Amino acid sequence: MGRLIARYSMQYRWWVFALTALIALVMGLMIPRITIDTDPENMLSAEQPDRVEHNRIKELFDLYDMIVVGVVNSEHPEGVFNPTSLSALFQLSEGIENIDGVISRDMLSLATVDNVEQVSPGTISFDWMMDRPPETQGEADAIRQAVERLPMFYGTLVSEDGKAAGIYVPIVDKNESHRISTEIQAIIDRLDSGDEFHITGQPVAQDTFGVEMFQQMAISAPLAGVLIFLIMLYFFRSVPLVVAPMLLAMATVISIMGLLIGMGYTVHIMSSMIPIFLMPIAVVASIHVLSGFTDRCRAGDDTRAVMEEVIQSLYKPVIFTALTTTVGFASLTLTPIPPVQVFGAFVAVGVLFAMALTLTFLPAFIAALPQSAVDRMVARVKKHESEGKGADCKLCEFMSATGRFATRYSKSLLVSFVTLLAIAVFGITQIQINDNPTRWFKQDHRIRVADAVLNEHFAGTYEAYIVLEQGEAGDLERSLQDRVNPLLTEAREEGFELDQQWQDLLEESAADDPGVMLDNLMFALDDLLFEVSMEEAEYWEAILEAAEAVRSEALYFQTPEALRYMAGLQSWLEQEGHVGKSNSLADLVKTINRELVSGEPEDYRIPDSPAGVAQSILSFQGSHRPHDLWHFVSQDYRSASIWLQLPSGDNQDMQRVVDAVAHYTTDNPLPEGVDLSWGGSTYVNLVWQGEMVEGMLLALLSAFAIVLLMMIALFRSLLFGILAVLPLTLTIALIYGVMGLIGKSYDMPVAVLSSLSLGLSVDFAIHFIQRMRGAFNETGSWQQAMEYVFGEPARAITRNAVVISLGFLPLLTAALVPYITVGIFLASIMALSAIVTLLMLPAILRTVPGLFFGRDAAQEVKATSE
Structure with missing residues (x-):
């Protein structure tokens, strides 16, 4: 099957190139239609009850998202309560009111609120707290005394230490908060008061993250790509050879992002990370193919025949590693978080697309290379190997030593792994679930x-x-009628027929709003009391009291x-x-x-x-x-x-x-x-975080179960299936255990990375076990199979780990914490999963070889040990 795929791909390589280019071009043309969404509220579906309630509350009480602007003066003895600082605050307030998108009538500032004072008992005045900038310190002191008497403002508009004053800026659309905050900063830059000015608030953090997110993508993703390219070049010593996986990765990223945008999805915080996830995944499989090709190819060899051989030996691991990674990401569609579902679905599609290109585009590309270029590449690699200074030579020695170490100290290693697992489990119990949009920025960021x-x-x-x-208050008219009917009955018994007049009053007072109806009715009853006899007035007064009681109950x-x-x-x-x-x-x-x-x-x-x-x-x-x-x-x-x-x-x-x-x-x-x-937005963040954690746990467990079943199906063995998932089990446990031990919160990026750790951690085990079993079937010797697997296969695994671990170091320089988290986790997952695979699997196989390879293997190991 692998030979057939490779043969047709190389034979019709120009069709492969044209189709790949066409897909990338068509999808790439969709990218300019991009729309960005950084609102964490959209982490919940529009029908989610808490989100529906949050929006109802905002509408019911006419509430808006707010930007908070602070003026701080820690140098002046009176803090901000000095003429210069208050004048700056006044000018800033006036300027903000004129910014498009600001709801000026609801803005809270010393310059926009009332001072409430008693004129005389029963009479109060509402004067502007600061209708003009104070000219003297005495006027500034008067403003301070006034605001300190108003508990609703004290601690909100001014700090209790008097060193800071705030402006709360309600805005029509939170997606405009970055623009508005930029215009506010422009006003601040024109002031010369010597005060500190700060702008914050959740809308600013969210919208600014969206702006800087794409700036970061434009810097970090290319840097990561360049570094991956250079590291691969160091390993494979051929620019044309290394260009292939880079083109493959670019085609994958462009096609999937274009598909996402073309289908009308907004680019959320989650989906903005798709390129960073897809690039290593696309390159991972390619490195195995290139590694196999450079190891097998010799000067003068038929390039196509060698590539057919490579694809034949690797197509199963490539397909199954892609499928396991796909399962990991597709499991995110089980979460109740729409952006996470979109992220998982499109990365899963991207993984499959990258797999298809690995098996078709890569052979086609290498077949298109001139034979002379291939011969030069092979010559360079072999020269470095023969001189003992090539990367491959040193790596070969290191891998052989690693294999000997893993088999010689197998039992000690297994005890160590069990100990590490126990520590990791303890660390997992210490994990704290926490997130905060403001903490998406580094500590020295202006928003933080x-x-x-x-x-x-x-x-x-x-x-x-x-x-x-x-x-629900029920029917106010019915409640009123229930109270009035006994009074009407009592009046009839005393000879007063009030029923018709009562019905007329109800009809005259009718209104759409029951409260307005009751108000109209009470006015009418009050007027009626002056028109009836004293005896009859007693009943109407009682009816008026009943109406007042019902109205009072309505105004709870x-x-x-x-x-x-x-x-x-x-x-x-x-x-x-x-x-x-x-x-x-x-x-x-x-x-x-x-x-x-x-x-x-x-x-x-x-x-x-x-x-x-x-x-x-x-x-x-x-x-x-x-x-x-x-x-x-x-x-x-x-x-x-x-x-x-x-x-x-x-x-x-x-x-x-x-x-x-x-x-x-x-x-x-x-x-x-x-x-x-x-x-409130802080509560909404809490809700979606809770749903994300539950959803991610379900997704992770579901994906783990599916991956286990896939491993059993791939190796047609329950034992080998379980063996394949042991490294990923320890890797995931260690990653999250360390996170708990060092106090790293479980937040959105960490939760999503669990899927990546699941998919990538099992990849190395698949390659190790598949190649080990193939070698054993060919040689019939456990020892020779182990030596083989610690040759080219182990080098390919190590190259993968090194390329991806080092390739994403540029993310560590990002100003946005989620990107730093992704960089650290990608490097840690790749490095740790490779180490665990290359130590745990041979240690287990060496300890119980008969369980996996039969009695002959057990006897061979025993004889070797003696």
Whole structure:
């Protein structure tokens, strides 16, 4: 079969070249249509319940994603509360308001919010906190005193140490945050106040990552390709020979990325890494073919005959290694994360495409080389070998020594492997699941620096929302009718026929909104009381009280009980240190109530009656920003939000907050009929991370089971099938064990790399076992088979490991942590899986040879040992 594939590929090589070029060209033309998506929210499907709820909450309370801008002054004795710094803050606020995409009316800054002060008991004024830049230190001190009296702003708009002030910039589209932040930076660059300025926020981190992601791809991927090319050139001593796998890899990457974009998929954070994954996978199989070719070919040999021989001996391992890698990546389609599904599916297709090119394009390319070029290449390699200074010569000696070491100390090695496995299992138990979009950048990146500085000064730049909602209130008209019917019956018994008049009032007060209907009805009843007799008025007054009671029940979050529960939850979260700060309708009502009553701290409280709450709310609606009310409560007063500020966006910290709220509601049950839900980007990140971990675990276990079955089918042996998966089992365990021991969090790149480790770790074992069995069948000698496998096959395995491990070192210089993670893991997986394969398999085979090769092999090993 292998000979047939190679023969036809070489015979019709120009058709192979044309078809490969055509596919790459057609797919490459799709790439300019690329659309980029860096929103982690899209890690969840559009129908995922938590995402649906998050979007509902944003719409219900008119919430937007926010960029956080910080002004810091640690040098001035008064911090930012000096005329120069506040003037810069004022100018910056004005400039930001004029940026396209900024929702200026909702922007929070000392220059855009009200100062709330009592004029006299029962009367308050709403004046701009800073309607112009202060000219004197006294004016700056007055602003400081004013903002420190307002708990909703203190710790949010200004730091409690007075050294920093913040501007919270709501934006229409989070995908515009990088552009907007760039324009904000341009305004900052024109200021000359001597202050530090920082820009952060999850939208900025996400969108900036998207921009830098492609800049990094444009640098790291070519550098990796060049380094791989140079290392392969060192091994094979022939530019034309090494060009072949590089062209193959480029064709694979271009075709798969073009296919992805052409089918209408956006390029997400995950799919942006497809080229980095496909390049080593495409090259891996090629190295085995080139290694076999250079080892077998001699000057004057028929190139086509040699290549037929090579493909015949390698086509099964090449196909099965490709299939196992495909299974590893295809298993990602089992996860509930759409971008991960797309990533897994297209890498799987890319692996199969690379396999097809390895078996067709590579033979065709080598057959197209002039015989003179092949002879020169062979001569160079043999010259270096004969002089004892060639890479192959040294590698050959090293491989022979490795084989002798593995067989001589087989039992000791197996004990070591079992010990390492035990340590790895312990390390795996220490793994912490955690991610944070801001941590996708290196520590010295401006976004990471801004995040650290502002979260040190402020209550937190990460947001989450707790939403409390009263359950379905039912039919308000029916509820009202149930209360009024007994009063109408009582009136009839006393001789007053009020039924028809009541029905007329209901018809006159009709409105689409039940709340508006009740308001109209109460106004009509109030007017009616002046028109009826005193005796009849008693019944109408009772009916009016019934309407007021129903209306009050409908406005649940105007009741003191509802607000006190919210305030209690907020106070507990802040006192226990679970959040940096929180704001809600309760805080707004307490602030307004204080100014209405006395202006003193003792009146910073929830009023005792719904009427008192309503008065505070009505008073606030006379401010410059009455619309702010609807960020905290829905217009029907049946839903209310609590804005949580967190100083960390780590999933672990968000999970602690969720657990803390669950603990509080267990000890302090929610009011009857009230439900609690979560929203906010920090919470959404937590949700998709949780689903990713569960999905990845299912994918990994499923892929492992399928790979095991494939190994059993490939080798037609249960024992050899199990033997083939032992190196990958130890490799994966060691990689994740070390990760747990050094404290590396299990995040998105690490989770996805589990599939790569599964696919690549078994590749070397397939080549080792397949070539070992073939040699044993030919020679009938276990010893000769082992010597053979530690010749060309072991050198090919080692070349693969070296090329890929060193080839992706450029990724370690990236500014983006996921790329660094990919680089470290690729190098570690390739190096470790090669080492484990070349030591574990011969150690096992040497210890129990009869189990795998029969009694004769056992006797041969025994005789050799004696």
